[in-house]
């Protein structure tokens with residue numbers, strides 16, 4: 001079997017997942033709803049992704065259990081939105097041992113880890129996985145997280161990115177130090193230089209791990225365009241997707257980076273059926289404003305907007321005089337949505353925030369993905385089935401046995417991996433198919 005490449009650019013496909021409970025209070029939860037902690041579901045998932053030639057798995061992380069809904073952690077655990085959760089790094093090592101070609105992206109925060117720890121851990125993962133490590137660079141935004149590092153609040157938004165820029169220069173020097181010993185002298189962060197950790201004394205398999213980022217703000221986009229190989233995003237609709245990608249490419253060019261080497265993925269949650277009607281019915285049930293689903297959604301919104309929705313009457317509009325210290329624009333948007341109806345009604349049928357609503361058969365969804373990438377100009381999609389408590393083998397099968405083969409048949413997705421490292425395969429995005 002040989003790998004042939006054609007001139008057509010393919011979609012890059014990734015899957016974003018939380019190391020949290022899998023589906024447990026919904027259909028097709030599987031027989032072992034409490035067994036998520038051993039990581040086996042996610043290791044099996046990584047193997048399934050690799051069988052389908054998916055480019056990468058991306059493991060989410062955050063370090064707090066929010067208390068926005070009802071002022072306690074109780075609802076978080078009940079709804080399994082952000083907790084309970086395990087650390088993705090050891091899971092990444094187990095996934096590396098169980099796979100050979102899948103890119104493995106782990107999330108680590110520049111606000112919470114000292115630079116030499118990330119340099120060392122990512123170098124180790126890169127060597128363990130033979131050149132398949134990626135780092136999702138986040139700066140953290142929850143003030144609760146600050147307590148874990150002895151602070152009351154985190155740095156201001158733009159200052160977090162300014163620190164992250166200095167941070168990336170420092171870790172890059174540490175990674176270069178394996179090959180260029182005097183690079184270590186430039187590994188300085190906040191006025192302090194670092195001693196070299198052992199994994200940094202041998203060159204990484206990749207020049208550096210694949211750098212992934214999700215800057216949405218102007219300073220975030222500047223940072224992403226300067227540093228990232230892979231950008232994950234959720235602009236809503238084709239026009240916003242195109243504007244986002246064009247903005248990143250302009251910024252990359254201004255920063256002296258090749259825009260074609262910076263890949264942008266859009267987050268989507270395809271809902272698939274044997275007919276469009278069946279898929280729409282599934283969607284309506286998935287996002288109905290009933291019971292556990294509704295609580296989950298409220299907790300999620302409370303986290304995003306920093307509004308305690310536990311204080312509101314769910315069957316009435318949001319009062320016009322309601323205020324928040326958090327995201328004013330989200331509260332104003334919610335008020336508008338509930339005027340003349342109720343919070344419950346306004347939220348009925350609303351799913352995760354994604355770039356495109358993809359609901360239909362494998363064929364109709366592949367049509368929409370193809371049209372979107374053609375209009376936007378590139379580069380691929382980040383699949384996601386919501387946060388904790390939602391993913392099931394049943395959903396994975398819908399996508400991996402239904403949608404992905406349809407994309408492969410059309411020559412839109414790869415049916416085998418190209419040679420080299422994770423980074424090599426990302427930048428070589430002409431279609432590779434097994435023939």
Ligand SMILES: Cc1cc2nc3c(=O)[nH]c(=O)nc-3n(C[C@H](O)[C@H](O)[C@H](O)COP(=O)(O)O)c2cc1C
Pocket residue numbers: 016059060061062107136137138139140141214215216217218219220221232233234267382
């Ligand atoms: C697909 C995607 C995945 C993200 N994953 C994480 C994560 O695992 N941990 C985290 O703290 N933030 C995560 N974020 C938040 C981003 O790092 C970033 O803060 C957010 O996109 C807002 O952009 P801004 O910081 O430029 O305002 C993610 C964002 C997106 C769009």
